[in-house]
Amino acid sequence: MPIEDDNAADERDDERDDERLLLIIEDDDAFARTLGRSFERRGYQVLQAPGLEEAQELLQEHSPNYAVVDLKLKGNSSGLACVQMLHAHDPDMQIVVLTGFASIGTAVEAIKLGACQYLAKPSNTDDIEAAFGHVAGNTELELTNRSTSIKTLEWERIHAVLAETDFNISEAARRLGMHRRTLARKLEKQRVK
Numbered sequence: 001m002p003i004e005d006d007n008a009a010d011e012r013d014d015e016r017d018d019e020r021l022l023l024i025i026e027d028d029d030a031f032a033r034t035l036g037r038s039f040e041r042r043g044y045q046v047l048q049a050p051g052l053e054e055a056q057e058l059l060q061e062h063s064p065n066y067a068v069v070d071l072k073l074k075g076n077s078s079g080l081a082c083v084q085m086l087h088a089h090d091p092d093m094q095i096v097v098l099t100g101f102a103s104i105g106t107a108v109e110a111i112k113l114g115a116c117q118y119l120a121k122p123s124n125t126d127d128i129e130a131a132f133g134h135v136a137g138n139t140e141l142e143l144t145n146r147s148t149s150i151k152t153l154e155w156e157r158i159h160a161v162l163a164e165t166d167f168n169i170s171e172a173a174r175r176l177g178m179h180r181r182t183l184a185r186k187l188e189k190q191r192v193k
Contacts, residue, residue, distance in 0.1 A: 020044045023064040025055050025082050026098075027074040035068065038125040050074055052082050059089050066132055069115070071099035071106060078166050080109055087114025094132045098123055101187075103159035158186060 022039050026032040027050040036046040047062055049055040051073050067086050071079040079097060086095050097110040102120035110118045117131035158176065165171040173183040 021064040022066040023047045024068045025049050026070045067095045069097050083115050084113045096131045103156050105160040106163050
């Protein structure tokens with residue numbers, strides 16, 4: 001077997017950088033298709049998977065440079081597991097988490113697990129592409145003087161418990177000491193569409 005020289009390895013790395021291969025992990029088919037088409041118009045090659053297992057299968061044959069992961073996937077599974085798996089596959093992959101259920105707790109966990117950014121829905125292609133390029137911290141970010149409201153604290157607690165229970169509403173309601181229907185109503189009111 002011939003020994004590969006360093007130039008050939010560098011050329012392969014350059015080709016990978018030029019490819020702009022994007023993996024979208026999203027269980028809403030219509031949203032995934034729309035987002036995929038939008039990125040294709042910008043010169044990305046796009047792969048799509050509705051969940052963790054399908055994404056793992058795609059990674060056996062492809063090495064995407066970028067990924068967009070929905071936080072809440074089919075079967076109430078968490079996109080956080082996808083972020084962890086993608087980061088383990090390639091620590092240099094730029095991973096952006098999208099969610100309609102934004103919370104400080106899941107944002108912190110997503111970043112700890114390897115995401116470069118965390119965006120609340122609705123976010124468009126411009127927002128996501130900007131997030132891919134914004135991986136360093138920003139010390140100039142404006143701090144707010146507004147204190148956190150009771151409703152915000154309640155929502156943060158609810159979402160933290162939901163994340164702990166892999167978005168199992170019945171189990172989360174039990175841990176929070178509330179009726180399942182009450183939790184479902186609160187989630188419906190808070191959901192960003």
